[in-house]
Amino acid sequence: MTDTSPQPAEVETREPVGPRPGRARWQVGLQTLVLLMVAIAVWTAFFVNRRQIAALESRIAATRPLAHELGIEDVNKIAVVKLDELWYDENQWDIYLPEGKYRLCMATRGIDQNRLGPVVKSAPIAAGKHHLALEQQAIRSGWRITATWDGTGRLVAEESKDWDPGHGSMGGGRHSLSTQLAADQPAVLFRRIFSRSTGNNQFSTPSGPAEGLLLWIEPVAGSNKTP
Amino acid sequence: MKLRLPDVLLLLVALVGGVLAWQTGRERGRLGDKYERMARKTGDLVVTDRSRIHVRALKTGDPMHFAWRVYLPANCTLKAKTNLGDSGSSWSSEPQEFIARVRFLEDEHGVLNLYTRLSGGSSRMGLGDPKLAELVRGRWGKLLVEQMGATELFAVEPDQPAVLLKLTLPDDMQAEARKALYPNEQARFIPAVFRLEFEPLVPKQ
Numbered sequence: 001m002t003d004t005s006p007q008p009a010e011v012e013t014r015e016p017v018g019p020r021p022g023r024a025r026w027q028v029g030l031q032t033l034v035l036l037m038v039a040i041a042v043w044t045a046f047f048v049n050r051r052q053i054a055a056l057e058s059r060i061a062a063t064r065p066l067a068h069e070l071g072i073e074d075v076n077k078i079a080v081v082k083l084d085e086l087w088y089d090e091n092q093w094d095i096y097l098p099e100g101k102y103r104l105c106m107a108t109r110g111i112d113q114n115r116l117g118p119v120v121k122s123a124p125i126a127a128g129k130h131h132l133a134l135e136q137q138a139i140r141s142g143w144r145i146t147a148t149w150d151g152t153g154r155l156v157a158e159e160s161k162d163w164d165p166g167h168g169s170m171g172g173g174r175h176s177l178s179t180q181l182a183a184d185q186p187a188v189l190f191r192r193i194f195s196r197s198t199g200n201n202q203f204s205t206p207s208g209p210a211e212g213l214l215l216w217i218e219p220v221a222g223s224n225k226t227p
Numbered sequence: 228m229k230l231r232l233p234d235v236l237l238l239l240v241a242l243v244g245g246v247l248a249w250q251t252g253r254e255r256g257r258l259g260d261k262y263e264r265m266a267r268k269t270g271d272l273v274v275t276d277r278s279r280i281h282v283r284a285l286k287t288g289d290p291m292h293f294a295w296r297v298y299l300p301a302n303c304t305l306k307a308k309t310n311l312g313d314s315g316s317s318w319s320s321e322p323q324e325f326i327a328r329v330r331f332l333e334d335e336h337g338v339l340n341l342y343t344r345l346s347g348g349s350s351r352m353g354l355g356d357p358k359l360a361e362l363v364r365g366r367w368g369k370l371l372v373e374q375m376g377a378t379e380l381f382a383v384e385p386d387q388p389a390v391l392l393k394l395t396l397p398d399d400m401q402a403e404a405r406k407a408l409y410p411n412e413q414a415r416f417i418p419a420v421f422r423l424e425f426e427p428l429v430p431k432q
Contacts, residue, residue, distance in 0.1 A: 029231075029234075031230075031234055032231075032233060032234050032237065035234055035237035035238055035241060036237055038237075038241045038245075039237050039240045039241040039244055042241055042244035042245040042247075042248045043240075043244040043247075043248070045244075045248040045251075045252065046244055046247045046248040046251055049248060049251035049252050049254070049255045050251055052255050053251060053254055053255050053258060056255065056258040056259060056262055057258065059262055060258060060261060060262050060265065062324050063262065063265045063266065063269050063324075064265065065324075066265075066268075066269040066296070066324065066325065066326050067265040067268050067269050068268075069264075069265065069268075084268075084326065085328075085344065085349065086292070086328070086330065087330060087332065087342050087351075088342050088349055088350070088351035089351075
């Protein structure tokens with residue numbers, strides 16, 4: 001009987017008071033658990049964000065050519081974008097001109113594929129953002145070509161009927177994608193050369209200077225800083 | 228509070244991750260805003276199967292103006308024809324996305340003009356006699372419009388025919404058109420005053 005009777009003092013000393021040596025390395029405190037969850041959460045958010053950024057960048061790249069948004073990365077350069085056509089041969093642009101003095105120029109003859117032509121009409125255009133439109137209309141005496149900007153500026157030239165005989169043309173509005181150009185160089189917005197008859201009902205675009213339409217913005221000499 | 232070495236390491240990992248998550252979250256927000264701004268102009272087209280043509284109609288606010296955001300798969304030949312004849316075809320080795328437009332306007336001579344723009348370019352043509360313009364003037368809202376992708380994203384195999392736009396005269400306007408238009412124009416404009424469809428790339432057997 002004496003062998004089986006409880007001995008409180010002995011039992012108390014044998015009861016475990018701390019972790020058993022074999023379990024200690026796997027035991028995790030609440031603080032560690034919380035930190036682990038936070039770390040997993042923020043890194044998951046990071047990888048999800050990265051995946052969504054890649055998807056957005058791909059969709060933006062596909063949409064950018066359709067949106068025709070003016071992008072100004074460098075405020076010291078001209079920025080220009082031709083807007084989406086809503087009707088046949090509709091030509092409109094959004095333009096940004098950095099600080100300086102500029103003029104809008106129009107040529108209707110002596111136009112080739114690279115150089116500027118002799119100016120028939122020009123008007124000053126201020127630095128800043130503008131919305132510009134170009135229109136060619138048939139009138140009784142021939143043709144009227146009108147460039148308007150911001151509802152206030154207007155540049156008009158008139159030409160005879162034989163100027164555009166209606167045999168087709170080459171070229172048109174430029175910068176369907178937003179572009180930045182040096183502010184000290186002319187920014188050509190529109191270049192078109194009309195086709196001419198070569199006989200036997202054949203028509204071709206002259207390689208040399210010919211009738212057509214050229215619209216550009218150029219700095220007024222000596223007024224602009226070169227960045 | 229005393230931090231043990233594993234907790235210190237976890238804290239560092241969480242802090243670095245937090246900074247990166249914050250930075251990428253900001254970038255994602257910026258790009259999301261940019262895309263939403265663009266999509267307000269161009270429509271939002273999510274391509275679910277890159278081998279199929281996808282079409283989503285865009286709102287123009289003008290009953291005489293119809294527009295779509297279109298996705299064409301690579302090596303897809305898009306042939307379009309109307310009730311007035313072929314509207315051209317285009318091919319590209321790369322996938323293309325573009326905005327297609329069909330718009331009607333009356334010119335200074337009272338003739339209804341049609342502007343179409345698909346992937347290959349644009350065209351403008353006069354539609355018949357001024358009597359056709361008189362018939363529909365001020366009554367575009369009465370035409371029965373079937374526009375592809377108007378209610379939901381439309382996806383079609385490139386070799387399947389599909390009608391992009393069909394404008395049908397209602398019965399009372401058809402009766403008027405039979406009286407007003409010349410016989411050859413009646414054949415072209417009754418009952419559908421305009422129909423634009425994709426032609427199949429490979430004829431079905």
